[in-house]
Structures are given as structure tokens and as C-alpha cells.
Amino acid sequence: MLIQKASWITMDGAASAVVPVFRRTFLCPLPLRAARLEVTCDGVYDAYLNGCRVGSFILAPGWTEYRKRLQVQSYDVTSLIGENNTLDITVANGWYRRTNAPWTGTQNPDEFLPAMLIATLHLTYEDGREEVLLTDGNWQVSESQVTLSGIFIGEDADMTRSFSFEPARVCGFPKDCLIPQEGPEVREQETILPRSSFRTPRGEWIVDFGQNLTGYMVFDITAHAGEKLSLSTAEVLDRDGNFYTANYRSARSQLHYICKEGKQSYRPRFTFFGFRYLRIDEAPAGFRADQLRAVVLHSEMTRTGWLESSDPMLNQLFSNILWSQKGNYLDIPTDCPQRDERYGWTGDGQIFCRAATYQYDVRQFFRKWLADVRAAQHENGWVPEVVPSLTAYKPGGAAWSDAVCIIPWQLYETYGDLSFVSEMYEAMEKWIAYIPTVSTTPDLWTGCWTYGDWLALDAPEDYHPATIELSKRGYSNDDLVCSAFYANSVRIVIRAGTILGKDVSGYEALHQRISAAFKARFGEQLNTQTEKVLALHFDLADDPQAVADALAAQITACGTKLQTGLLGTPYLLHELCRYGYADVAWSLLLRKEYPGWLYSVSKGATTVWEHWDGIKPDGTFWDDDMNSYNHYAYGSVADWVFGVACGIKPAAPGFIRARIEPHPDPRLNSLSAVLDTVHGRIRSAWKYTGDGIRYEIDTPVPAEIVLGGTVTLVEKGRWIFGEQRPVSG
Ligand code: BGC
Numbered sequence: 001m002l003i004q005k006a007s008w009i010t011m012d013g014a015a016s017a018v019v020p021v022f023r024r025t026f027l028c029p030l031p032l033r034a035a036r037l038e039v040t041c042d043g044v045y046d047a048y049l050n051g052c053r054v055g056s057f058i059l060a061p062g063w064t065e066y067r068k069r070l071q072v073q074s075y076d077v078t079s080l081i082g083e084n085n086t087l088d089i090t091v092a093n094g095w096y097r098r099t100n101a102p103w104t105g106t107q108n109p110d111e112f113l114p115a116m117l118i119a120t121l122h123l124t125y126e127d128g129r130e131e132v133l134l135t136d137g138n139w140q141v142s143e144s145q146v147t148l149s150g151i152f153i154g155e156d157a158d159m160t161r162s163f164s165f166e167p168a169r170v171c172g173f174p175k176d177c178l179i180p181q182e183g184p185e186v187r188e189q190e191t192i193l194p195r196s197s198f199r200t201p202r203g204e205w206i207v208d209f210g211q212n213l214t215g216y217m218v219f220d221i222t223a224h225a226g227e228k229l230s231l232s233t234a235e236v237l238d239r240d241g242n243f244y245t246a247n248y249r250s251a252r253s254q255l256h257y258i259c260k261e262g263k264q265s266y267r268p269r270f271t272f273f274g275f276r277y278l279r280i281d282e283a284p285a286g287f288r289a290d291q292l293r294a295v296v297l298h299s300e301m302t303r304t305g306w307l308e309s310s311d312p313m314l315n316q317l318f319s320n321i322l323w324s325q326k327g328n329y330l331d332i333p334t335d336c337p338q339r340d341e342r343y344g345w346t347g348d349g350q351i352f353c354r355a356a357t358y359q360y361d362v363r364q365f366f367r368k369w370l371a372d373v374r375a376a377q378h379e380n381g382w383v384p385e386v387v388p389s390l391t392a393y394k395p396g397g398a399a400w401s402d403a404v405c406i407i408p409w410q411l412y413e414t415y416g417d418l419s420f421v422s423e424m425y426e427a428m429e430k431w432i433a434y435i436p437t438v439s440t441t442p443d444l445w446t447g448c449w450t451y452g453d454w455l456a457l458d459a460p461e462d463y464h465p466a467t468i469e470l471s472k473r474g475y476s477n478d479d480l481v482c483s484a485f486y487a488n489s490v491r492i493v494i495r496a497g498t499i500l501g502k503d504v505s506g507y508e509a510l511h512q513r514i515s516a517a518f519k520a521r522f523g524e525q526l527n528t529q530t531e532k533v534l535a536l537h538f539d540l541a542d543d544p545q546a547v548a549d550a551l552a553a554q555i556t557a558c559g560t561k562l563q564t565g566l567l568g569t570p571y572l573l574h575e576l577c578r579y580g581y582a583d584v585a586w587s588l589l590l591r592k593e594y595p596g597w598l599y600s601v602s603k604g605a606t607t608v609w610e611h612w613d614g615i616k617p618d619g620t621f622w623d624d625d626m627n628s629y630n631h632y633a634y635g636s637v638a639d640w641v642f643g644v645a646c647g648i649k650p651a652a653p654g655f656i657r658a659r660i661e662p663h664p665d666p667r668l669n670s671l672s673a674v675l676d677t678v679h680g681r682i683r684s685a686w687k688y689t690g691d692g693i694r695y696e697i698d699t700p701v702p703a704e705i706v707l708g709g710t711v712t713l714v715e716k717g718r719w720i721f722g723e724q725r726p727v728s729g
Helices: 312-328 346-359 363-376 403-415 419-438 478-499 505-522 529-537 544-557 569-578 582-590 597-602 633-645
Strands: 008-010 020-027 032-041 044-049 070-076 084-092 116-125 130-134 140-143 146-150 154-158 169-171 178-180 186-192 196-199 205-223 228-234 254-258 262-266 273-282 292-299 305-309 648-650 658-660 670-677 680-689 692-699 703-707 710-714 717-722 725-728
Touching (some): 032 044, 186 205, 205 228, 312 346, 312 597, 312 633, 346 363, 403 419, 478 505, 544 569, 544 582, 582 633, 633 670, 658 680, 658 692
Antiparallel strands (some): 020 140, 146 154, 186 292, 205 262, 648 658, 670 680, 692 717
């Protein structure tokens, strides 16, 4: 890349929080054939050439394992160049230099770096002559009108400020980390108008967009210089209908805008927010709520999946899951988009991955993030709990670190692209080789710290864990959870190695030993719902039907309530159906009371909540501390709806062949799923009619259609079955 020839530049002695803008003016006297800008920075930037924004990538250069991989963007700017030119590139803190969340107890070593820019502008004239402008001492720099910026903070802008340019300083900073752009760009996706505006009992002026979302607010305004517009963000209102921000914790998440004279519009340039409501804290006289709009941001992805049922509440749940994917696939897969976190939690990433592949084409999104997982992996094999690992850098443990195996395997299954597996195989091997170095028992994974079945509901009332962290983890046995995930990761390595033509005999022997040790140690101790689910899902039970029977009985005995946390929930309905308890699975899905998927819908949720009872029946909150209303983990149930309720699964990797095995339930009149696979569109729909069930299946590939245990092999085409007998094809 040309950019290797450029120098990093910075602002001398920049001590204030004001965001700097770097400027290069230049003449372009001859007819131009092409102009290309390559650029990146240690933060997030936007570039304007002659007043026009370059490209539509928001929050470029995105978030990667920066010290090893910093993406460089390359823009065709031919149409923006004139004779006299001004190129302005503003560089804010972004993720690179953000202040760490206080709860991590760690300091980001890069927090005190100055804003730095590196760029090249490559001009090719019609006569073939070429010219390259590099970042160097010929650039100028000034404080910009963005006076404060941060991912958690939000943004302050003062449009009355004037610029004062001085020479930029060339500085030494590594260039070996520079790589071409890999991920899909984050872009503005849609605009949402306010649904209503009102005063709260406390007198606050609120604008409701009717949808919890990730993005920012934009506005048009006519004002006098110095007048101020201040906006706060919130996901929910409290029991009394007042604006509620405590769940953002230390994230300020506000916009403060000082107007210039006259007509103007603004959108935050270097941050994003998770919100449904805005509170207008201060506004110029005459400002109206309908001058505000919300803009949704997420990584560019093509939608591939659609669900629709006869139940409006279920449809709202499907919508909530989709919105939680949109809101948390902003350059990296995050846990949540609003509080002082927004990290690439590896566990959440793997939990939702399968559902994600049904809803969107996530190949490019994950290819880039998995490269960061590889880059973040410690040399002795452990995988951090968050990737990029800039902060909170410690092993993720069971189910979190196992993302290194689970995600690439899922991508291979959905898309049939072997490169996901070949690129990750070494990292997978390193991960499973690490586990025995820390485990206290051969062939099991014991004695190690884990987040366990995070947020499970099954701890007995007299359970008094030693730390707050432990109190959020339910009652499943840590050693059992770890060992189950160890077995699963080894099994994935065997499958991956086999298709890559590797000798996996050692891993096969290891898996047999783990499986035997697991059954011997835990076989009689599958107590919690999650313990049973994991033993079933990872095929670690001696008598799986008996375990499933016990699981169904346990769920029924406690009032048909799930007690599972982040680890058990994604597999729970799958395992119930697999062993003949589809009715119990449906009861859990359709449950409208806490804990259940439709409970949050009944409380007006428009995204998936972190806690089943994020808002309790009496309107109070689960807690202020860790209470996100946009957390997709439990939205993983979408993969059950697509894959089991509608029954669309790959029969061979990448859907070269499909297996369609719907599981209807009479409590729902109809359900349909559409999935755009890499081999075309599959549709599976069922509907209760007066005299039975009608199934409609469209498949672009040969398929095994399984109805009531009967397998019918069909060619591509439309297939309609009634009463479980084909009536036409
Ligand atoms: C996140 C989770 C994450 C967890 C680790 C939380 O704060 O939001 O979703 O996986 O920490 O247990």
C-alpha cells in the first residue's frame, strides 16, 4: 500500500480534549484521470474534500486488534477534486483511545496517545503524470469544532469556534500494523422519525422513536449563534414514566451542540448511541421535536432471513431479535450498544452466531472479526473474553474462548466456505491445546474460572456466592460446564481437521477420553437444566433420552419455566425437540410471563433484553448495574425458529442439500420462514387448516423433507404437503 510511504502526523502539544482537524491544501491544475485517498488513524476519522464527505463509512477505520491490525480505507475521490483543493481529516478518540470502562479496573495503554493521522492522496492526470501527496510536514492542523468526543461520552460540538491552523508534526508510530480494509463498512442504514413527544411526570421533554436502536440523532435547526441544543439518550422510561439513564452506568451518552448563526443541520460524527428516547435538555427557542430524526447505523450486511407467524407477539419478538442484531453488529459483534461496555464479548458472539447467519449474510463481518480473534489469541493459546482485546484483557474461559471454534464451524455449515475453517484451524488447535495446561484433571477441564451459565435463574435462595460476579451465574457446576465446552471444541477440531485432510486420530482419542471422563464424573450429576442441555447438545450423555425426559419433567415441574442462562438457553429448545418434547419447547417460546421470550414483548420491548425481567411485572428494574435492553444472547432462539420450528437446516455444508423438518404447534395458526442461502431461496411455511396442516416448501436444492418422522427426498422446486402426505410437487 502506498500509505506505507507516508508519515504519521500529529498536533504538537495537543493537551485539550478538542478533536483536531488535519488539513492539506493543494492545486490540481491539469485534467485529472483518477484520484485515490488512502487513510487511517489512531481513533475514528471523517474526511472532507472541498466540503464534501469522502465515502460513507461511519466511524472509520472501524475497530480491530489495533496494535496488530489497523485497517486502511481507500476511496475514489476523483469526482471531488477541483483546481483549488482543501482536504480536511478530523481525528477523534474513537475506540483506539477511548477511556476504559471503570468496571474493567484496567487502563487502556493507548488512552493518552495523541490523535495521529496517516494518509496518501494519489493523483493520476490525463497525460499520465502522477503525483502523490503524503501526510508530512506540509500538512496543517487546528482544533476543530468538536470539543469533546468519545464512544461512551457522546459528542460536544461548538459551531461558533473558528479554526487556527499550524504546521502538523511528523511523529514516529508503527506502520507494520496497517492492513487494507477487510470488514464491511458501518453505514447509515435508515432514518426513523419521532413517533411522539411528551412531558414526563418530572417535566422532562421527551421524544420517542418507538424503536430501541443503535445510531445517532440528526436535526435541522435555525438558531442564533451560541444557542444550545442538548440531548440525552435512554432506552426505557421508569415505572413512573420518567427518563431513565442509570443502566448506561458511566457512559454519558449525550450530545451538546452550540449553534452557529442561521440554518444548520448536524449529526454526531465520531460516536454512536443505543436509544429509543431522547430528552431535550436545552434547545433554542421555538425548537420542535419533529426537527429530530434517528439514524440507524450498522455494518453493511445483506438480509437473508424473514420470519412471520400468525401471532403478533411472536412477530414482535422476531423484530426485536433482528433489531438486536442490527444494533450489535456495528463493526464488531458487541454485547450491547449503550452502556460503558459495547465490547466484542466472545461468548455473546458465539451464542448468537447461528441465529445471525439465518438473518443476515455475515461472512465478511465475521471474517474480519475472526482475524482479530486470531490476532488477539495469546501465544500460549488462550483467547480473550473480549475481542478486540484492547481492554479487560484476560482469558474468556469456557463458552467465551470457545468462540474460536464454534463461530468458524457455524460459518462453514451455513455457507459451505472451507476457508473459514482453514483460516482458523491453527487457532482452534492452539485453544484446545491450552486447556490441559490449566485444567486440574486430565481429560476434563476443571479448577478454572469461568463465567459459567451466566445469568441463569436456578441458584437456590440460600446460595450466597463470594462475589457479585458469581451471583450472576446460576447454579450449574463450573467444571461440568467447562468440560462440556472442551469436548465440543475438540469435536469441532476433529470435524474441521477431517475436511481439511489432517490426521485427527489424536483428537479422536482425546474426545473419547473426555467423553468417558465426563460421563463418569458428571453422568449422575446432571442437576440443573443447563447441565442436562449441555450434556445433550454436545452428545455427552450415556442415555440421552433419559436425560431429556428428566429435563422435560424438570421444566414442567417448575411451572414450565426455563432456568437456563446464556449457555443453556441457546440449545434448550433444540434439545427438547430432538428428544420428542416439541410441545414443551413451544410452551417455553410462547410463555408470556417471566421468564419467557414473550414477557419482554408484553412489556413493550422492541429489542431483546439482557435479563428476562429487565423490567419486572411491577415496572421496577432488575437492577441499574447490568441491565441492557439491547442484548442479543437470548435472541439466539431465532435459530430454533428458522431451523426447527420451520425446520430449515443444511443437510450438507452451505445448503448444497437442505433438510426441512418443521415442528408445528397448534397453539400457533401459521409460521413461515424464508432463507436466502448461497444456493438460493428456501421457504418453509406451515398453516393449520380446518382438517389438518398444510406445509409449503420451496427449495432451490435437493432436500430431505421430514414430516412426522417420514423422510421424503425431493428435487428442487415447490412442494406442498397436507396431512403429512404429498398432494402435489
Ligand atoms: C456482558 C455479557 C458478557 C458478560 C461476561 C457482561 O457485562 O454484557 O453479555 O458476556 O459480561 O459474563
